[in-house]
Amino acid sequence: MSDTHAALITRFYEAFQKLDAETMAACYASDAVFSDPAFGELRGAEIGDMWRMLTQRAQDFSLTFDHVVADGSTGSAHWIAHYVFTQSGNRVVNDIQARFVFANGLIAEHRDSFDLWRWSRQALGAKGTLLGWTPFVQNAIRQQARKGLAAFRAKRG
Secondary structure: OHHHHHHHHHHHHHHHHOOOHHHHHHOEEEEEEEEEOOOEEEEOHHHHHHHHHHHHHOOOOEEEEEEEEEOOOEEEEEEEEEEEEOOOOEEEEEEEEEEEEEEOOEEEEEEEEOOHHHHHHHHHOHHHHHHOOOHHHHHHHHHHHHHHHHHHHHHHO
């Protein structure tokens, strides 16, 4: 089973490299849970829609991944995304550690962790450098991410 789960993680990130959100979404169980510092916690169909939104908006995007490890129920990977943050036009290099829980051959839980202040310094420039560490700005980042996802989902119907 560990080989199967490692292959699932690899398939997910190879699809991400190609900005193939449909393949990415198909890697998740229908009741999966995702979380990261920017979006907070997402469930079910919200996860696939988040990847659809991010891949559609991607500008000057590239991704590398390594350290894929999995066993019968859990897994992890390290990945780095390079892209232009569309709201500011700033280049971002986001270094992320991912942890997974599997059920029935699919991702049941996916938790990405990264330094939100480091991200905000790159994405938001001076404002992120000066205030990106504050709970106020970090909550504003989360609210903006969720608002963007809600608008994207509303357009999809």
